[in-house]
Amino acid sequence: MVFGKNKDVLVHRWYPFVEGYSKEFIEDILQELPFTPQCALEPFCGSGTTPVELQNHNIKCYSFEVSPFMHLLAKVKLERTYDETTLIRFRNKVSESLARPMPDIRKKELIPFGDTVVCKDGMKKWNFHNSSLDGILDIRYAIRTEVDDDRYYKLFTIALSSIILQASNLFRNGKCLSYKKGWETRIISRDEIHRLFLNQLDTVIYEDVKTLSSQRATVCNADICSFGDVRKSIENVEDDSLDLIITSPPYLNSRDYTDIYMLELKVLQLLNSHEELKELRKSTLRSHVQVKYGDVRPIDNFRLGECLSDMRKSDKKSWNSDIPNMVCGYFEDMQHLFMAFSRKMRKGGVIYFNVANSAYFGVEVPVDMIISDIAEDCGLKVREIRKARDIKTSPQQSKALGKKLHESVIVIDKK
Ligand SMILES: C[S@@+](CC[C@H](N)C(=O)[O-])C[C@H]1O[C@@H](n2cnc3c(N)ncnc32)[C@H](O)[C@@H]1O
Structure with a gap:
């Protein structure tokens, strides 16, 4: 199921999204x-694995995504009207612009918002060395001024996104961004940044555009890939219209996607202020503690009630006192979604729901079982909970729980 398998696959390889699943996961479902x-x-579209793969099989798929970066990525991957000649024409224009970079690029292109982007007096850590940031701003300027076709503008922006982490002083470290070892002395020149970007266009993007232009799809899922909070937007899908749902929501693991993809969001100017950042976090599923949810009343579920009671009794400390509210909010969101799924699905339809169990205060939260209860309460029939794999847990957590946590796929029917 892991995205790693997609790293050499047509279109999926345009941006490595570790939280995504493999295209084989979708193919296996279609086969069964x-x-x-x-x-x-x-x-929960993420990088678009589901709508892209279903499009490859000529199946219409509505999708929703709340992160402007992930939404852009999925839309670009779903677009099927690129051609090599136009790609090369814009590539050459951008390359010419990069060959004569402006000394005052920061007057032309705003640097991303935030206090830690580049080195300022007295700072101990910063996200980009000056040469890397200028190289990136040169590329952003070249794309903005030379690429006057929206489809290629977005395609080139995704090519830029794929080198941002490499150009920075950071790496993705599970729940957050951390500093690379030896980042202080690892300086990448402005020219090298340009080369990284052009190389991405000349290899991965060029080869895939060439292949895509020879295989026109009859179904295009790009126009029905919508930006926004699915908890609200799902109402735009017609009742009784769906016969398949495949998804992997954010896990109940307090991982905030806004944080993990912060560099891309800022550098691509998809987030431009702390207020916008706050609003985005509020629109995400309640699976993290970056937002104060206040007191959330638990939904009526016996297993959840037991977990909350065990957490209260536990002598183990948690790193954040808002965790019980997050847990309650997560299942309230799930209940809301499953009520909508039940209405939107036709009889005979199937849901494949990929989740993982979690643990807080030394107490396991059996997310797969609680979501199965919720689905049944909403009039759906749980056929099977398939264990997919064990997930990495810290040695302390495994010891406290006496077992490993696991990921599973819940298969649910609309009878
Ligand atoms: C596990 S990822 C999905 C990965 C996807 N299956 C793939 O292969 O790329 C979950 C996604 O849900 C998105 N998300 C979180 N809250 C959301 C909301 N309220 N509405 C829509 N999408 C949301 C996150 O931004 C993230 O991209």
Whole structure:
């Protein structure tokens, strides 16, 4: 199921999204279904694995994504009208612009918002060395001024996004961004940044555009890949219209996607202020503690009640006192979504729901079982909970729990 398998796969390789799943996960589902789906839904689109793969199989798929970066990525991957000649024409224009970089690029292109972007007096750590940031701003300027076709503007922006982490002093470290070892002396020149970007266009993007232009899809899921909070937007999907839902929501692991993809969001100017950042976090599923949710009343579920009671009794400390509210908010969001799924699905439709169990205060939260209860309460029928794999837990956590946490896929029918 892991995204790693997609790293050499057409289009999926345009940006490595570790939280995504592999295209084989979708293919296996299509193989086991006893019918050919007509209309599917991916409520948590991420990098677009589900709508892209379903499009490859000529299956219509609505999708929703709240992060402007992930939404842009998915839309770019779903677009099927690129051609090599136009790609090369814009590539050459951008390359010419990069060959004569402006000394005062920071007057032309705003540097990303925030206090830690570049080195200022007295700072101990910063996200980009000056040469890297100028190289990136040169590319952003060249794309903005030379690429006057929206489809290629977005495609080139995604090519830029794929080198941002490499150009920075940071790496993705599970829940957050951390500083690379030896980052202080690892300086990348402005020219080298340009080369990294052009190389991405000349290899991965060029080869894939060439392949894509020879295989036109009859279904295009790009226009029905919507930006926004699925908890609200799902109402735009017609009732009784879906026969398949495949998804992997954010896990109940207090990982905030806004934090993990902060560099891309800022550098691509998809987030431009602390207020916008706050608003984005508020629109995400309640799976993290970056937002204060206040007191959330638990939904009526026996297993959840037991977990909350065990957490209260536990002598183990948690790193954040808002965790119980997050847990309650997560299942309230799930209940809201499953009520909508039940209405939007046709009889005979199937849901594949990929989740992982979590643990807080030394207490396991059986997310797969609680979500199965919620689905049944909403009139759906749980066919099976398939264990997918164990997930990495810290040695302390495994010891406290006496077992490993796992990921599973819940298979649910609409009878
Ligand atoms: C586990 S990822 C999905 C990965 C996807 N299956 C793939 O292969 O790329 C979960 C996604 O849900 C998105 N998300 C979180 N809250 C959301 C909300 N309220 N509405 C829509 N999307 C949301 C996150 O931004 C993240 O991209």
